[in-house]
Amino acid sequence: MTADFSLQLRTWRGRRRMSQMQLALEADVSARHVAFLETGRAKPSRAMVLRLGEALDMPRTERNLMLDAAGFRPAYGRRSFDNEAMAPVLKAIRHMICGHAPYPAFVFDRHWTVLDTNDSGLAMLAGFGVATGDSFIDFLLAPGRGETLVENWGEVAAHLASRFRLESAHLGGDPVLDRAAATLGRDPALQGHAATGDLPPVVPVRFRLDGHIYPMFSTITQFGTAEDIALADIKIEMFFPADDATEALFRQMAGGAAG
Numbered sequence: 001m002t003a004d005f006s007l008q009l010r011t012w013r014g015r016r017r018m019s020q021m022q023l024a025l026e027a028d029v030s031a032r033h034v035a036f037l038e039t040g041r042a043k044p045s046r047a048m049v050l051r052l053g054e055a056l057d058m059p060r061t062e063r064n065l066m067l068d069a070a071g072f073r074p075a076y077g078r079r080s081f082d083n084e085a086m087a088p089v090l091k092a093i094r095h096m097i098c099g100h101a102p103y104p105a106f107v108f109d110r111h112w113t114v115l116d117t118n119d120s121g122l123a124m125l126a127g128f129g130v131a132t133g134d135s136f137i138d139f140l141l142a143p144g145r146g147e148t149l150v151e152n153w154g155e156v157a158a159h160l161a162s163r164f165r166l167e168s169a170h171l172g173g174d175p176v177l178d179r180a181a182a183t184l185g186r187d188p189a190l191q192g193h194a195a196t197g198d199l200p201p202v203v204p205v206r207f208r209l210d211g212h213i214y215p216m217f218s219t220i221t222q223f224g225t226a227e228d229i230a231l232a233d234i235k236i237e238m239f240f241p242a243d244d245a246t247e248a249l250f251r252q253m254a255g256g257a258a259g
Contacts, residue, residue, distance in 0.1 A: 005044065005049070006037065006039065009034075010038050012058055015172060016056050029048070043070070044070050046072045049066055049072060059171050059229075060076035076228065076229050077228060078230045079231075081230070086231070093107055093236065094116075097117065101119060102255075105121055105237065105238045105239070108234070108237060110171075110174070110176075111137065112235075114135075114136060120253045123254070128149070148208070149207060157187050157189055204216065209249070212245070214243075214245060215242035218239045
């Protein structure tokens with residue numbers, strides 16, 4: 001088990017591009033002790049495994065695997081959303097997305113499956129032919145859809161490919177996100193995209209709807225103190241209008257959904 005732990009520790013330190021000294025400073029241990037752990041000359045305590053996992057910013061699932069490799073029981077669970085302990089969290093999520101009205105807000109999992117949305121978001125999804133439970137990645141990656149739906153698809157596709165690669169790297173590699181990034185990378189619209197001039201403060205998404213262009217941008221919120229595996233993967237994306245016409249569209253969608 002110690003050998004497996006040592007290999008995992010070396011692997012994750014390599015993924016985070018940290019030297020033994022850098023990891024030691026981050027975990028508040030000696031570089032000598034890190035070296036001994038990586039060679040199997042020292043056996044870690046449970047507290048040390050958790051400290052190293054935190055220092056390496058490892059996903060909770062991977063921290064559980066490293067604990068198991070060191071001979072300890074897992075520390076992090078994966079509760080279903082109907083678990084009683086999750087009720088206050090789900091209430092907070094609903095408060096966030098409903099309070100964002102009349103602007104659309106969505107709740108996604110690790111693979112960008114739609115878990116929940118407010119009324120404006122529901123109306124927006126209906127316009128795209130997407131429903132709760134569908135994968136937004138699969139929707140966007142359908143051949144030709146991105147360029148048809150988004151006026152500045154080259155710019156947006158480049159941003160999404162970068163986001164998916166970063167998310168996958170944080171997780172230590174994720175086949176779904178890697179596939180999405182690779183698919184976007186082969187899109188001719190992205191191949192022809194090159195940033196020129198001053199970059200805007202945010203990347204707007206200029207959606208085509210009913211013959212009009214509606215620019216909008218979004219923020220993504222995640223739980224910074226999540227210790228549950230499923231909760232740590234949740235993303236809350238909130239869209240904002242980038243012009244008056246999009247503002248009016250959002251208010252129209254909210255009114256129509258409420259009616």
